[in-house]
Amino acid sequence: MxxxxxxxxxxxxxxxxxxxxxxxxxxxxxxxxxxxxxxxxxxxxxxxxxxxxxxxxxxxxxxxxxxxxxxxxxxxxNPFPAALVRGWLEHAERAGHELLLYGAEKMFLNRHDAPRFLRAREEIGFMEPAVVRPGDWDRLPHIYQAIVFCEEAEQAGYTSLSEEALYTHRWRTWAVDLNPAGxxxxxxxxxxxxxxxxxxxxxxxxxxxxxxxxxxxxxxxxxxxxxxxxxxxxxxxxxxxxxxxxxxxxxxxxxxxxxxxx
Structure with missing residues (x-):
């Protein structure tokens, strides 16, 4: 039953x-x-x-x-290591990628100009995230999931920063979920x-x-x-x-x- x-x-x-x-x-x-x-x-x-x-x-x-x-x-x-999240933010800053981070009580986005995030919000809906700047990176709460708005050929720039394999789910050609291993x-x-x-x-x-x-x-x-x-x-x-x-x-x-x- x-x-x-x-x-x-x-x-x-x-x-x-x-x-x-x-x-x-x-x-x-x-x-x-x-x-x-x-x-x-x-x-x-x-x-x-x-x-x-x-x-x-x-x-x-x-x-x-x-x-x-x-x-x-x-x-x-099962949150990501804080050092890994910071590495993603640093890479996204260099690459010009949009990075959405999921905490338990809030969502964070690394850029004000985020056309792919806006496109995703139009297609499937997202609540408004807080924009997080480099000076705030070390004060982020536990992060349980990330969405990188990038092409598949660019995602290795993020997965390679983890010591363990990540669970990935690509739901658009230009967007991929990242979750802790397993x-x-x-x-x-x-x-x-x-x-x-x-x-x-x-x-x-x-x-x-x-x-x-x-x-x-x-x-x-x-x-x-x-x-x-x-x-x-x-x-x-x-x-x-x-x-x-x-x-x-x-x-x-x-x-x-x-x-x-x-």
Whole structure:
């Protein structure tokens, strides 16, 4: 039986500002049945706070698994070494790249003139980051994820600065996520399940993209949105309708009908 349901955000819970009323109702039903709810996303805790509060979700696995929070407070995290973050900032300054840094409570951008960040914000939405200047680099809080706005041929200038291999996810030809070694959504979700004393087969995951793959392979119930990619659908235990066709609600009804939710 499902005791926790974890949801990707973009393409699963919402499409930019579009959030189906049916999704809100489905989440309310899950809460009423005692199912714990979690967001599981590549975005930051800071960015997701308004959505989490609107939907009544207490838990958030953010930064592609590097941070786990409860009602916005850090429970467990795996930040980058401060020296590595400073090295990235120095390299970005020399190369003229835009670098977005995710802390638990704030986001930071290294430049005022940031056309690629603005393009990404237009395409998928970002909250406004604080601009951090060289004199502030040593006062940054723990950083759990970075986005480098650069071409693939330029990303080695960042990955080569780490003593360990980094988890990278390129989501545009000109933008790549950087996470600590070994991080992905499944790692963070497993930490949350262990914290709650739950087994992976007692969890359901809802997602649509390739960075949901490890999470889907971890849980007992892998729900892929109808608008999801074919590679993810291949590992699904259930493919639901697209987000805009009440996909989350359709999946919750299916899980209830099959007895996975009681």
């Amino acid at each position: 499902i005791k926790l349901a974890a949801f990707d955000v973009d393409g699963t819970l919402r499409d930019r500002s579009f959030l189906p009323e049916s999704t809100k109702e489905a989440l309310r039903l899950l809460r009423e049945k005692g199912v714990a709810l979690a967001i599981c996303t590549g975005r930051s805790e800071y960015e997701l706070a308004p959505l989490r509060e609107e939907l009544g979700i207490d838990w958030a696995v953010t930064c592609n698994g590097a941070h786990v929070g409860y009602q916005g407070r850090t429970v467990v995290g 991080m992905n959504k499944a790692v963070g979700l497993r930490r949350l399940l262990e914290h709650l004393g739950l087994k992976p087969d007692e969890a359901a995951a809802f997602g649509d993209g390739l960075n949901d793959m490890e999470m889907m392979q971890l849980v007992g119930h892998a729900v892929v949105m109808g608008n999801g990619c074919d590679e993810l659908k291949a590992v699904a235990t259930f493919v639901t309708k697209p987000l805009r066709d009440d996909g989350v609600a359709h999946a919750v009804r299916h899980l209830e009908t099959t007895g996975a939710i009681r």
